Amino acid sequence: MLYPTLRDSDIESVFTEGEDRDLADIRVATQDALALFVHGMLHNGDDLEWRLSEAIRNATLDYGEDVSVELEIRRGPFPTVERCLQRFDREGMTPENLALFDRLLFCSEADPGQLAAAAESLGIEATPDMVQGELERTTFERLPQTAIVSVDVEPDLDCDPAANQESPDR
Numbered sequence: 369m370l371y372p373t374l375r376d377s378d379i380e381s382v383f384t385e386g387e388d389r390d391l392a393d394i395r396v397a398t399q400d401a402l403a404l405f406v407h408g409m410l411h412n413g414d415d416l417e418w419r420l421s422e423a424i425r426n427a428t429l430d431y432g433e434d435v436s437v438e439l440e441i442r443r444g445p446f447p448t449v450e451r452c453l454q455r456f457d458r459e460g461m462t463p464e465n466l467a468l469f470d471r472l473l474f475c476s477e478a479d480p481g482q483l484a485a486a487a488e489s490l491g492i493e494a495t496p497d498m499v500q501g502e503l504e505r506t507t508f509e510r511l512p513q514t515a516i517v518s519v520d521v522e523p524d525l526d527c528d529p530a531a532n533q534e535s536p537d538r
Contacts, residue, residue, distance in 0.1 A: 456489035
């Protein structure tokens with residue numbers, strides 16, 4: 369476990385708002401980290417409900433609280449565009465529907481007319497032209513990443529000999 373090894377000041381520096389970032393940024397980053405966790409569990413076919421429940425239970429126990437976790441996740445295939453539109457018409461704006469709309473907007477075969485209709489069902493003002501313009505302005509691109517895969521260290525002869533000894537964490 370990583371978090372029990374961190375100092376309180378380290379945890380505070382990650383999760384406390386500062387001059388250059390607000391609490392909303394911290395929450396979004398935390399939600400993205402949780403999404404990565406869930407994605408990995410799904411990818412590996414792991415028991416997502418149990419892992420999440422245990423993570424919550426362990427973290428709260430370490431925080432000094434005793435909790436009981438009841439977690440139920442309903443899973444199914446991603447609905448078709450038509451089913452999304454029906455759901456939006458029937459239920460209107462909900463957090464689940466907003467997340468579904470966001471996914472529909474950027475990861476589906478829906479045309480701008482369908483997306484505009486979906487937005488209107490959720491109370492978002494949109495026309496097909498507005499949707500098309502937004503889709504054209506929004507691009508997702510994975511930027512090149514640098515990875516250091518091997519590091520060799522030569523002893524520094526001008527340094528204290530004890531500093532050149534192999535440490536157990538190398």
